Amino acid sequence: MTVVRGVLRFLYDFVIGDDWKVAAAVVSALGIGLALLALGAPPAITVVLTGVAVAAAFTAAVLIDVRRTGS
Amino acid sequence: MTQHAVWGLGTATFIAAFVEFVEALTIVLAMGLTRGWRSALIGAAAALIALAGFTVVVGYALATWLPRSVLQLVVGVLLLIFGLQWLRKAILRSAGLKALHDEDAAFGRETAAARTAGRDRRFGLDWFGFVVSFKGVFLEGVEVVFIVITFGLNAGNVPVAAAAAVTAGIVVAAAGAVAAKPLSVVPENTLKYAVGLLLATYGTFWAVEGLGALHGGTSLAWPGGDWTLLVILAGWLALSRLLVLVLPRIRPAHVTGPVAKEPAA
Numbered sequence: 615m616t617v618v619r620g621v622l623r624f625l626y627d628f629v630i631g632d633d634w635k636v637a638a639a640v641v642s643a644l645g646i647g648l649a650l651l652a653l654g655a656p657p658a659i660t661v662v663l664t665g666v667a668v669a670a671a672f673t674a675a676v677l678i679d680v681r682r683t684g685s
Numbered sequence: 686m687t688q689h690a691v692w693g694l695g696t697a698t699f700i701a702a703f704v705e706f707v708e709a710l711t712i713v714l715a716m717g718l719t720r721g722w723r724s725a726l727i728g729a730a731a732a733l734i735a736l737a738g739f740t741v742v743v744g745y746a747l748a749t750w751l752p753r754s755v756l757q758l759v760v761g762v763l764l765l766i767f768g769l770q771w772l773r774k775a776i777l778r779s780a781g782l783k784a785l786h787d788e789d790a791a792f793g794r795e796t797a798a799a800r801t802a803g804r805d806r807r808f809g810l811d812w813f814g815f816v817v818s819f820k821g822v823f824l825e826g827v828e829v830v831f832i833v834i835t836f837g838l839n840a841g842n843v844p845v846a847a848a849a850a851v852t853a854g855i856v857v858a859a860a861g862a863v864a865a866k867p868l869s870v871v872p873e874n875t876l877k878y879a880v881g882l883l884l885a886t887y888g889t890f891w892a893v894e895g896l897g898a899l900h901g902g903t904s905l906a907w908p909g910g911d912w913t914l915l916v917i918l919a920g921w922l923a924l925s926r927l928l929v930l931v932l933p934r935i936r937p938a939h940v941t942g943p944v945a946k947e948p949a950a
Contacts, residue, residue, distance in 0.1 A: 628824060629763065631770040640765050644896060651900040661905050664893045665917065669924055672769050679773075680782060680932050 635678060639671035694840040695849040701832045701880045702853035704873060705825040708791075710861040712821030715795030720814030727810060728818030735819075736826040743830065754904040756838075758895025764835050765892045767828060768884025775878035776925050780932040792866075829854075835887050839911075882925070886918040 630637045647664030651657070709729075717725035747756050777783035795817075805812040829850050837846030890907065897905040907913040 624820070624824070628827065629766065631766065633770065633773060636769045636773060637766050640762060640769065640892070644762070644892060647893060647896050648899055651896065657897070657905045658908050660896075661893050661907050664896065665889055665920075668765070668889055668893070669920065672773075673924065673928065676773055676776065676928060676932070677935065680777075680936055682937075 633675070633679065635675035636672065639675040640668065643667035643671040691842065691845055694836060694842060694845050697883055698833060698836050698846040698849035699853045700876055701836075701883065702829045702850035703857060704876045704880055705829050705832075706854050706857035707873060709822045709825040710857050711792050712795055713818050714861060714866065715792050715799060716814040716818045719796045719799035720811045720817075724811040724814035725818045728815040729822045731815075732819045732822035732826060735823055736830065739827065740830050744834070747834065752898065752902065754895050754898035754902060756895070757891040757904055758898045760831060760835050761888050761891025761893070761895050763831055763888075764884050765888025767831070768881050768886070768888045771877050771881030772885050772921065772925055775874065775881050776928045776932065778874055779878070779925075779929045782932060782936060832884070835891060839887060839891070878925075882918060882921050885921045886914055889917050889921075890914055 643664060646667045647660055650660045650663060655663075713725050713729045716728070747760075751759070774783060799813065799817070803813070807815075833843065833846045833850050837843030840846070890913065894904045894907065897903050909916070
């Protein structure tokens with residue numbers, strides 16, 4: 615059990631890191647891109663909008679962090 | 686691939702790998718000096734062997750089983766998360782909201798933790814020193830593997846990327862062996878800012894292209910192809926500089942004291 619917990623801890627540290635909001639921002643933005651594709655948006659427009667969504671979600675994650683904790 | 690492109694690929698991979706290996710070196714040095722060199726070096730060597738096995742397995746799996754779009758999605762998402770984590774810290778440091786990363790301070794924390802840890806011996810080794818060295822080298826090394834895969838595949842030249850990463854590892858190990866102390870003179874914060882931008886750029890490019898894996902199975906294409914990488918890089922740079930300017934102004938009044946000491950790398 616300790617080994618499993620250790621592996622899970624390792625994976626969390628490796629993938630999520632010390633701010634889960636950044637990982638959540640990435641997944642949310644890609645989810646928006648996937649939704650656009652599912653709704654029939656042209657791929658060329660979808661890639662650009664998804665890129666913008668990644669930047670917007672990251673900005674939101676950083677702003678939330680600074681407004682709440684100051685860093 | 687032109688000579689300039691080869692040098693560009695090699696330089697980008699070398700810098701990214703160099704920064705990762707400097708952090709791993711700090712951990713191994715801290716363990717070696719406090720818990721004994723034998724356990725620390727065996728831990729680092731075991732991590733390198735595990736890393737080689739991981740690279741072979743992952744490389745074979747990626748090359749054999751995964752379609753290009755799935756590879757782009759998986760590696761792109763990981764790279765994007767790594768890159769944005771680095772970029773976030775770099776922005777906060779540049780804005781004065783987070784203490785600059787200090788390899789000497791990180792070394793101090795590692796040695797303090799090592800001195801207070803218990804003396805558990807297994808297989809004739811100091812287990813704390815072995816495990817911490819192993820984890821440090823393996824964790825940083827896996828990030829290097831993903832960087833090599835992404836930069837190398839994107840440029841169509843994995844051997845050059847791998848050679849650059851190995852060279853970075855050798856240079857850091859040699860410098861560490863000569864200095865026998867953390868490489869604190871390395872401009873780590875500036876390098877991390879640059880590497881964060883690169884990782885975020887490649888991560889955005891690949892993760893978005895890889896979305897096609899979940900919708901139709903084939904990769905999406907950015908308008909402009911690989912030239913879009915420059916646009917994405919410029920976008921991340923502009924956004925990061927804007928945040929550096931804006932963030933100090935929106936910081937709540939109750940936390941406007943001196944920046945706190947950084948708890949982790």
